[in-house]
Amino acid sequence: MATMASHTPVPDPTVATASKTLTVGFDLDMTLIDSRPGIKAAYQALSAATGTYIDADQAITRLGPPLEQEIRRWFPEERVAEMSDLYRAMYPEHAITGTLAMPGAREAVAAVRRHGGRAIVVTAKYEPNAKLHLDHLDIDADAVIGSLWAEAKAEALREHGASVYVGDHTGDVRGAHTADALSVAVATGPCAADELRAAGAHVLLDDLTAFPAWLAEYAAERDRRSA
DSSP, rough: OOOTTTTTOOOOOOOTTTSSEEEEEOOOOOTEOOOHHHHHHHHHHHHHHHHHHOOOOHHHTSSSHHHHHTTTTTTEEEHHHHHHHHHHHHHHHHHSSTTHHHETTHHHHHHHHHHTTTTEEESSSOHHHHHHHHHHHOOOSSEOOOOGGGGGGGHHHHTTTEEEEESHHHHHHHHHHHTTTTEETTTTTOOOHHHHHHOOSSEESGGGGGHHHHHHHHHHHHHHHHH
């Protein structure tokens, strides 16, 4: 089901994009992919390698923010950079094959292409690991930009001319707003629907299976306004 957050001003779908290709940005973790099994395995491997206890089951309930925020819960500040680098190096071996595509992920990207658009991924995840996930799951993005979180995601969204950004976290909503893009939130991650709505999501979907129908309406309105 798609709902509109009526208290939030909705950007005109033609502002700064009327003469450009439709570009839709997607978050990665818990938006396009369910990385919880893989990330849990990666944290367990990091714990085993360092002898430091990490509650991997709790860690995977907090996906979205930069890795360093979680690492700080388990390691002293002076080791955060080192442990983050070690985690990222171990990640491909432990996290890629256990990760699944979210329901409707491939269909959502395909829907953008059907409307002649470009689908980009903008994520806080380390970019090489993000690309490994997409390749493994056969999700074909036109561009992948990593290591950007919350408002900083607007850098990539603006650079690529994205008029829509789809994500599961309140940080994704803030990134969309900063980029003057339409915030489409999916209630599939750590943030409940009420949180996403309160953060200012323009559109709230249960999951990505509802995205193609919503996009068809959005694209039709965009075309009508730019005609």
